Amino acid sequence: MRDVYVLATACTAFGKRPGDCFKALTREVYLDLLKDAGWENGDAIEQGWFGNCGMGTFGQRNIRGQVCFTPLVREGLFPERIGLINVEGGCATASMAFHGAWKDVASGDMEVSLAIGVEKTFVPGDPDRTLEIFEGGIDQLDASEWHEYYKKRGAESGKPFDPNGGGGTVFMDTYAMQAAWHMKTFGTTQEQIAIAASKNHWHGSMNPKAQYRFEVSVEEALADRDVSWPITRSMAAPIGDGAAAALLVSEEFLAKQPPEVRARAVKVRASVLTGGKYRDPAEPGLSCIAAQKAYAKSGLSPSDVNLIELHDATSFCEIFQLEMLGFADTGKGGAFVESGATKLGGRLPVNLSGGLVSKGHPVGATGLSMIHELALQLRGEAGDRQTEAPRIAMAENGGGVIGFDEAACSVILLEAPSA
Incomplete structure (x- = not known):
């Protein structure tokens, strides 16, 4: 397998954007991607992976990427006659697109491949x-x-499952049951969940592309209305729209680029996808398996990782995923977050973008928005929320649910440009 580099990334502002159609979001993020690469057009792109979950609800059930790119092909901005592969994997959709583009290049089949998620x-x-x-x-x-x-799990956790009650969604209920089980089993507190939420809203307040750009105190997060106890509104990702993208290239292609382009290229150390199952709550979650495979493939360990973007559809997820990814002992994720280690200035900053609870969560774009944030950080281009000299970054992105597992999980490890 060949080395693969992220040449360029882009992300739109996330939020409620009823005036922008799928084609408009595609155009916006694609043109920003070309600008980040320093290209006038995408003639060098040999294949594309187009991620989307919901376009069928708007009437476009098939050929989604082809439809969205038709105007760009017509204008000479995107190459004619190349393959566009449509990808769907729930909230892990964009990471699946990234994985496909990574395999294109790593296998030697392509020199340049595009990953894009639009939602x-x-x-x-x-x-x-x-x-x-x-x-x-x-x-x-x-x-x-x-x-x-x-x-069964609701009875075990002390939070009965009622699919017809509460007014939320089954997904929020599953997260809430997992949080309740963790609280009952390990002593994790709702306040620790609120600390994670407050921290990420602070990070998001510094992100000009975040859906929510305001701070939320721990007390405000606790006092907010329940979505599904112990999860309040401030601890849950909002509904929104957006797009994100990345260009992946081979080392050989990169060597032919101008020095200023080579100086910003981020190396992909590992890209792993795993699939979920109905598991016992005491079993390791799916992201644990994905992380172990990523560490093995890259030769890295948790101690090498300097920052993380992880899938906090609720703020409890940050606590749980830190355990699964190997950064906190089982049952100790809440204390790890409470210590301040995961905030800007801490020893392991998590979700400097604001995470899903503040940056937003347009499901088919989320995974690539994580890559965009990590690329900014690794290049030293993240502005007020820049962490100090990171070398290795991790993205964890889960999609769909099978019991207490994600249906699919991606873990990606990235390395900063060489000095």
């Missing part, structure tokens, strides 16, 4: 259509299986 989840006045997008992230063919699983 709209906000439908003004029609919440049922928004819900339809998210419902695709759980088994709709045999719902009785997860109903029985969650009833």
